[in-house]
Amino acid sequence: MRKKRKRMPKWVLISLLVFLLLAFFTSIGVGGYIYYCLKDVPTFSPKMLELSGTTLIYDKNNNIIAEVHGSENRIPVKIEEVPDIVKKAVIGAEDTRFYQHHGIDLKAILRAALEDLKYGAPKEGASTITQQVVKLTFLTPEKTLKRKIQEAYLAIQLERAFTKDEILEMYLNRSYFGEGAYGIKAAAQTYFGKDLNELTLSESALLAGLLPAPSRYSPLNNKELALNRRNIVLNKMLRAGFITEEQAEKAKKEPLILNPNLLSDSNNNKYKYPYFVEYVIEQLTEKFGSDRVFRGGLRVYTTLDPKIQEASEKALKDPKNFPKSKRDKNGILQPQGAAVVLDPKTGEIKAIVGGREHNQLRQWNRATRTKRQPGSAFKPIIAYGPAIEKGMSPASVIDDRPIKYGNHSFSNSDGKYRGLITLRAALTRSVNTVAVQLLDKVGFADAFKFAKKLGIDLNPKLESNLGIALGGLTDGVTPLQMAAAYGAFANKGIYVEPTAIIKVESASGEVLFKNEPKKRVAMKPETAFLITSMLEDVIFKPGGTGSAARLDRPVAGKTGTTDEGKDLWFVGYTPDLVTAVWVGHDRPQPIPRGFGGIYPARIFKAIMTEALKNVPKSDFEKPSGVIKATVCGKSGQLPGDNCPQDQLVYDYFAKGTVPTKICNVHVKVEICADSHLLATEYCPNKLTVSLIALPYQVPNYVLDYSLRLPREKCNIHGPNTQSPVQEVEVPVCTDPAHNGQDFLALIPKAGETGGCPPQYVTIKKFPKDKVPKVYCDIPEHQIKPAPQGNDNAPQGNENQITPPNN
Numbered sequence: 038m039r040k041k042r043k044r045m046p047k048w049v050l051i052s053l054l055v056f057l058l059l060a061f062f063t064s065i066g067v068g069g070y071i072y073y074c075l076k077d078v079p080t081f082s083p084k085m086l087e088l089s090g091t092t093l094i095y096d097k098n099n100n101i102i103a104e105v106h107g108s109e110n111r112i113p114v115k116i117e118e119v120p121d122i123v124k125k126a127v128i129g130a131e132d133t134r135f136y137q138h139h140g141i142d143l144k145a146i147l148r149a150a151l152e153d154l155k156y157g158a159p160k161e162g163a164s165t166i167t168q169q170v171v172k173l174t175f176l177t178p179e180k181t182l183k184r185k186i187q188e189a190y191l192a193i194q195l196e197r198a199f200t201k202d203e204i205l206e207m208y209l210n211r212s213y214f215g216e217g218a219y220g221i222k223a224a225a226q227t228y229f230g231k232d233l234n235e236l237t238l239s240e241s242a243l244l245a246g247l248l249p250a251p252s253r254y255s256p257l258n259n260k261e262l263a264l265n266r267r268n269i270v271l272n273k274m275l276r277a278g279f280i281t282e283e284q285a286e287k288a289k290k291e292p293l294i295l296n297p298n299l300l301s302d303s304n305n306n307k308y309k310y311p312y313f314v315e316y317v318i319e320q321l322t323e324k325f326g327s328d329r330v331f332r333g334g335l336r337v338y339t340t341l342d343p344k345i346q347e348a349s350e351k352a353l354k355d356p357k358n359f360p361k362s363k364r365d366k367n368g369i370l371q372p373q374g375a376a377v378v379l380d381p382k383t384g385e386i387k388a389i390v391g392g393r394e395h396n397q398l399r400q401w402n403r404a405t406r407t408k409r410q411p412g413s414a415f416k417p418i419i420a421y422g423p424a425i426e427k428g429m430s431p432a433s434v435i436d437d438r439p440i441k442y443g444n445h446s447f448s449n450s451d452g453k454y455r456g457l458i459t460l461r462a463a464l465t466r467s468v469n470t471v472a473v474q475l476l477d478k479v480g481f482a483d484a485f486k487f488a489k490k491l492g493i494d495l496n497p498k499l500e501s502n503l504g505i506a507l508g509g510l511t512d513g514v515t516p517l518q519m520a521a522a523y524g525a526f527a528n529k530g531i532y533v534e535p536t537a538i539i540k541v542e543s544a545s546g547e548v549l550f551k552n553e554p555k556k557r558v559a560m561k562p563e564t565a566f567l568i569t570s571m572l573e574d575v576i577f578k579p580g581g582t583g584s585a586a587r588l589d590r591p592v593a594g595k596t597g598t599t600d601e602g603k604d605l606w607f608v609g610y611t612p613d614l615v616t617a618v619w620v621g622h623d624r625p626q627p628i629p630r631g632f633g634g635i636y637p638a639r640i641f642k643a644i645m646t647e648a649l650k651n652v653p654k655s656d657f658e659k660p661s662g663v664i665k666a667t668v669c670g671k672s673g674q675l676p677g678d679n680c681p682q683d684q685l686v687y688d689y690f691a692k693g694t695v696p697t698k699i700c701n702v703h704v705k706v707e708i709c710a711d712s713h714l715l716a717t718e719y720c721p722n723k724l725t726v727s728l729i730a731l732p733y734q735v736p737n738y739v740l741d742y743s744l745r746l747p748r749e750k751c752n753i754h755g756p757n758t759q760s761p762v763q764e765v766e767v768p769v770c771t772d773p774a775h776n777g778q779d780f781l782a783l784i785p786k787a788g789e790t791g792g793c794p795p796q797y798v799t800i801k802k803f804p805k806d807k808v809p810k811v812y813c814d815i816p817e818h819q820i821k822p823a824p825q826g827n828d829n830a831p832q833g834n835e836n837q838i839t840p841p842n843n
Contacts, residue, residue, distance in 0.1 A: 092335040114222040116206040129274035130245040132166040140192035167192040173328040213327035215251030230296035239291040242270040312391040334544035340385035348647035349388040375403035381524035384533030408513035414597030414606040415508035420475040423487040431461035432688040434673035456741030465574040476506040490559035491522035520617035527610040530565040562660040563691035585638035590654040602631030672702035679703035709751040719754040770813040
């Protein structure tokens with residue numbers, strides 16, 4: 038009998054069908070996306086590999102300020118001239134399977150993906166040397182899937198057109214190694230003053246290690262990081278079998294000896310405005326790749342204002358604007374300084390000065406790279422701004438007193454505590470305890486959101502401590518970040534991302550990039566105005582910490598001084614310009630008698646005075662949503678009957694934030710005039726006064742302690758204590774005929790004549806119970822009625838004092 042075939046279960050058939058359909062549509066989707074990516078891929082042309090030209094950089098007036106020539110420090114080398122150890126160092130660092138793959142390395146891609154999954158973030162690159170040549174020549178460094186697909190496609194084309202050695206030669210000649218060196222041969226001469234065949238294994242590994250990020254791994258910028266990177270390359274070479282373990286260890290121990298000419302002044306004047314130009318080159322390299330920047334003949338139109346740049350450089354070079362200075366072991370003048378000037382409305386950077394001197398190419402730019410503690414200059418960003426945004430006002434009141442959160446106590450830099458104080462007065466005098474209490478009220482979440490809108494992204498895991506209210510950041514901020522953040526206060530609450538580049542064109546005039554200002558609402562315009570109004574007081578009000586930055590026009594700003602004066606700041610603005618200034622040692626150390634209100638404020642004033650010459654004065658525009666009202670300066674509430682007039686303040690408020698409650702802080706009480714404590718029924722001299730009543734007490738060194746309601750009753754007067762003796766004043770006759778005894782003087786009234794002669798009448802004090810009772814008995818002094826009709830008769834004194842009754 039024929040055996041019946043068993044049928045496949047229905048669910049299996051359905052699952053198989055669904056799988057096939059998914060695979061089909063997925064392949065169509067992937068294929069369609071790849072087609073989309075390759076639709077506008079640049080045309081592969083070997084001629085493009087020979088492209089070379091000078092990039093021109095212009096200022097805001099379209100005048101050339103720099104010519105960037107890749108060929109000036111590029112020495113082409115044939116692959117046959119490159120020693121094997123140098124080739125192995127580069128291949129080991131960048132693409133160990135270079136001679137095995139065909140343009141793209143699937144194994145490297147898989148390995149990088151696994152590493153990224155392991156660490157949860159990109160940790161290892163997978164681009165081959167061929168792909169990097171393509172990126173340098175045909176594409177931008179943009180990190181998108183579309184660009185990676187185009188890169189892979191062109192890499193395969195490149196592998197078909199050229200041999201591996203030709204591709205490696207292109208890579209070695211085109212790559213940027215930092216310090217203006219293009220190509221491996223120029224790099225060897227720049228860093229070590231050697232020809233390629235003289236390089237050691239250690240030196241070859243260091244140069245290869247520069248390729249991913251020349252500025253970051255430069256031994257001039259960070260020797261320790263450069264050596265760590267060199268050791269990583271040596272380890273890669275060891276794993277690839279290019280060197281032995283003994284060779285690797287020997288190379289790691291080799292001391293780093295750089296070309297002594299690398300730090301010379303020979304390159305100091307390559308660019309007229311070096312810090313600004315080099316920042317622009319960094320930005321261009323990120324957008325277009327270094328090869329295109331130095332060989333592509335770009336036309337770059339920037340935001341630089343020569344007048345402002347020159348004023349900034351002059352201010353940073355002037356020794357009068359710094360404390361006593363000396364050179365460190367590297368020959369760098371210390372303390373250092375940096376400044377950034379930008380337009381708050383457009384975000385255009387007008388000037389960048391990254392140091393007091395500029396002695397080498399790619400010198401460290403402190404204005405854009407150095408992250409330092411901002412001190413009190415951070416208070417408007419992290420404490421006052423968020424508090425005003427959430428409904429507080431310049432007239433809101435905080436108690437400036439010693440405070441402690443957990444195990445951490447906070448105090449004021451001048452050692453004083455002012456008691457109940459408005460936010461305006463506290464910011465003017467840079468009171469620390471108020472900023473800390475404000476941040477505690479606002480909360481970290483809202484404060485961090487506010488700072489992020491101003492371009493400062495804080496890590497909650499690192500920064501969630503109240504010390505950040507005083508600028509105690511783990512990572513720090515750059516002068517460029519601070520200038521951009523304060524720009525939002527100047528620009529009615531709108532943050533504009535700073536930019537130094539307006540437009541980039543190719544040599545043929547094609548627009549490759551055009552800046553569109555990136556704006557966002559960082560805060561309400563009312564908040565920006567209220568903060569600005571308070572920051573004006575920092576400069577113009579007595580006691581303000583920024584008086585040295587005063588200009589002949591409206592200006593607002595804030596000082597910043599970290600512990601021991603290690604970092605000094607002033608960030609200030611007018612409606613037209615924002616300037617951030619930092620002063621400090623490259624390796625943080627105290628600056629004796631250093632304050633943000635001295636040296637940085639002085640530099641700010643020098644820059645802004647020159648920058649704003651011939652610029653019409655303008656005031657900060659008050660939004661329609663801001664009004665004025667009078668409140669009690671000790672409660673922040675509407676004045677009550679008990680509020681003293683001298684404690685009322687008239688200030689700005691955002692509409693809807695004027696308090697509606699009447700002051701409940703002031704109370705009328707009777708105080709003993711002698712003990713200044715609460716009066717009892719036994720106190721003979723009582724004063725009715727208005728004092729501050731709060732549910733807690735403050736130490737007696739708090740400055741408004743005497744204005745606060747005492748808790749204790751008078752301890753001087755009581756049932757068993759003698760009241761102070763009261764004294765009265767009466768006129769007495771001192772005629773010698775009385776032989777020194779006290780007699781009440783006779784003083785005639787109206788219609789009377791006679792009385793004690795004025796030369797013998799004097800006012801004398803007596804205890805109340807000791808006042809004389811007997812009047813003068815000298816006959817000539819007795820009072821008589823005045824004759825009738827005598828207009829010349831002497832008139833009596835209507836104010837005669839009668840002795841008190843006992």
